[in-house]
Amino acid sequence: MSLTLPNLPNGNDKSDSRQGIKQISSTEEQGAGKSSERYVIGDRNKSNWNDHPEYATPEYSKADGPNPKLDLLEHLSNDFAELLHRRDISDCCLKVQDTYMSVHRCILAARSNVFANVISTNMVRLKAGQGDQLEKSEKNGILVITVPNTDTETMKQVILFMYTARCNINEDNAIELLNAAGRFDIKSLKVFSGSFIAEHITLHNVLNLMKSAYDYDNKLVRQKCTAFFIDNAQEIMAMKETWKIFAVNRPDIIAELLYWNVNKEEFHRQKF
Secondary structure (H helix, E strand, C coil), rough: CCCCCCCCCCCCCCCCCCCCCCCCCCCCCCCCCCCCCCCCCCHHHHHHHHHHHHHHHCCCCCCCCHHHHHHHHHHHHHHHHHHHHHHHHHCEEEEEEEEEEEEEEEHHHHCCCHHHHHHCCCCCHCCCCCCCCCEEECCCCCEEEECCCCCHHHHHHHHHHHHHHCCCCCCCHHHHHHHHHHCCHHHHHHHHHHHHCCCCCCCCCHHHHHHHHCCCCCCCHHHHHHHHHHHHHHHHCCCHHHHHHHHHHHHHHHHHHHHHHHHHHHHHHHHC
16 A cells, blocks of 8 residues: 655645745735745655655565654655645734744644744743744734744744754854744754754854853753853953953853853863
């Protein structure tokens, strides 16, 4: 027995729904949920379902070959991303700057504690700094959540991650994704962005990373930045203007960094 997927229209671009993971939002069409901008995350045709009888036959096992569970997770990720094509079943829009991004309440609520509480109007559960200035309204019968202080490209990657557990992260957007993970309380994105950042700490970004780690309680980034500071304290403090401004704005962080710099052995004995 094998499974064959029908060619289902995706409701957005008249194409086969298996042709790639695309879509977000609209700046030019002023109605909520109308889309013109696109984004891509992989190719659902990379593997043919008919080549994988393990999907249909529980007893099937293959000693040599791809891991069926991992393959299924990849298909699941791509199927969830396909929802980003489905404006016809979208019940929510995120308004970022002048762009409306069609999304689904259940996905947002499952992936983000902040969006879950905003959607349910239970804002009292949010911590300080979470959900700040998010506003709800309704347009054409669709819930619209306005997200200020975020650029569209960052939010696009955040949405991709909420749907697929994947996004395009690099040194240019990593801090913004880390901040978004904390601001919207997306735990897996905290780990994902934190793990990337931990491998890309430099003299020029360590203080800003430490600030983000403090503000959103990212223990991994905090520990890695502290270790980096201990190894490079002299060079970092030699950037006098940067160090002075940071010391004025975040004396709490400076105090901790200097403490651990003096007590290096104690720091390295800590279990994080």
